[in-house]
Amino acid sequence: MVLLDKSTLMVVFAVLTLTMLVLFYFDTYRKSRAVFAAWWCVAVGSFFSAALFYLMGEAWNEAWAPSIGNGVMVLGSGCVWAGTRSLAGRQVRPWLLAVPTVVVFAVRFATDTRSASIACLALMGTALGLASLELWRERQSSWNVERSLAIAAAACALYYLSRTAGLLLLDPEGALFQLLFGAGVGLLMAMVLLVVVSSSITSLNTARRTQDLKERASRDALTGLLNRGEFINKAQLRLRANLDAGVDTAIVMADLDCFKAINDGYGHAAGDGVLRAFSEACRSTVRTADLVGRYGGEEFAMLLTGVDAEEGARIADRINTALAAHRSLPEGAPAPTASFGVVDTRGRNAGLQRLIREADGALYAAKAAGRNRAMVGPAPASHPVG
Numbered sequence: 001m002v003l004l005d006k007s008t009l010m011v012v013f014a015v016l017t018l019t020m021l022v023l024f025y026f027d028t029y030r031k032s033r034a035v036f037a038a039w040w041c042v043a044v045g046s047f048f049s050a051a052l053f054y055l056m057g058e059a060w061n062e063a064w065a066p067s068i069g070n071g072v073m074v075l076g077s078g079c080v081w082a083g084t085r086s087l088a089g090r091q092v093r094p095w096l097l098a099v100p101t102v103v104v105f106a107v108r109f110a111t112d113t114r115s116a117s118i119a120c121l122a123l124m125g126t127a128l129g130l131a132s133l134e135l136w137r138e139r140q141s142s143w144n145v146e147r148s149l150a151i152a153a154a155a156c157a158l159y160y161l162s163r164t165a166g167l168l169l170l171d172p173e174g175a176l177f178q179l180l181f182g183a184g185v186g187l188l189m190a191m192v193l194l195v196v197v198s199s200s201i202t203s204l205n206t207a208r209r210t211q212d213l214k215e216r217a218s219r220d221a222l223t224g225l226l227n228r229g230e231f232i233n234k235a236q237l238r239l240r241a242n243l244d245a246g247v248d249t250a251i252v253m254a255d256l257d258c259f260k261a262i263n264d265g266y267g268h269a270a271g272d273g274v275l276r277a278f279s280e281a282c283r284s285t286v287r288t289a290d291l292v293g294r295y296g297g298e299e300f301a302m303l304l305t306g307v308d309a310e311e312g313a314r315i316a317d318r319i320n321t322a323l324a325a326h327r328s329l330p331e332g333a334p335a336p337t338a339s340f341g342v343v344d345t346r347g348r349n350a351g352l353q354r355l356i357r358e359a360d361g362a363l364y365a366a367k368a369a370g371r372n373r374a375m376v377g378p379a380p381a382s383h384p385v386g
Contacts, residue, residue, distance in 0.1 A: 007055070013187050017051055025041055037083075308346055313342045317373075
């Protein structure tokens with residue numbers, strides 16, 4: 001059996017990290033510009049730099065080089081943690097990553113090489129353990145991809161923390177320590193971490209990009225609300241679930257008042273501004289669990305869970321109040337308003353299309369009654385314009 005010596009493994013580790021860095025940067029980060037991908041690029045770059053310092057210490061007997069390499073490895077492990085934290089949308093303070101690196105350098109120059117190695121391994125194990133916890137803490141829809149990353153980070157954290165204990169309890173030159181925690185074993189573990197995490201991050205990035213494309217396809221480009229088809233699909237599922245659970249549901253149809261006059265009198269840019277203002281008023285008023293979609297032109301639809309028609313009308317009034325605060329129209333233009341029709345499912349098993357028709361009838365009744373108001377249906381459908 002042929003065993004690779006320490007120098008050969010270091011060369012392999014350096015080549016592997018450089019290859020991973022180049023491939024990941026051009027194939028993943030450049031295409032997505034995702035924050036977590038940027039952190040992983042910095043992590044791999046740190047591991048590559050550390051490999052070069054280790055090679056300098058091994059090949060040219062530079063005593064200071066391995067200490068620098070240890071500090072850079074700690075920095076790279078911290079970047080793995082930062083990347084996993086950014087996956088969940090949590091804030092990362094970059095200056096925190098410098099603290100453990102400075103600690104390793106301080107321990108090395110204040111004590112000896114063994115103490116510095118203990119500090120390095122403990123901090124690396126802690127950072128990778130925290131990275132695994134970040135992923136387990138908040139499982140996303142892409143958990144099937146994140147799981148392998150979480151397991152790899154946890155396994156490497158366990159190894160580095162075990163190696164820390166080995167340095168504290170065993171003779172570093174002894175056969176048992178070399179068998180379990182020798183430099184060759186450590187480099188092999190680092191390579192495993194590189195391969196598994198790079199593969200997981202690439203797959204995760206692809207999953208996120210696919211999800212982003214699906215999200216864009218389901219949204220109205222101007223307002224960011226659900227488009228008509230996506231609203232109907234989601235509303236049918238939500239309505240059925242609410243009916244099965246005996247939960248009241250309100251359907252609201254809304255139409256901007258005098259929208260054609262705004263477009264004709266002040267330009268399409270003003271009309272687009274009113275549409276965006278209405279969508280912002282909806283977001284600031286309804287709950288994130290409710291559904292709001294642009295139904296067509298200046299007409300909008302909403303599904304409100306756990307709400308009856310009267311409460312739906314009060315929510316519509318609050319939307320109109322928020323809309324009236326819109327101040328970006330040209331001087332002289334009236335404050336935008338909307339008319340609403342509201343129905344609910346109390347005491348009946350009505351389908352979505354029927355509820356929309358009833359809410360639409362109530363909406364036209366609100367138009368006929370003077371606009372800028374919410375009417376509770378069912379109501380006869382007379383169809384005034386504007």
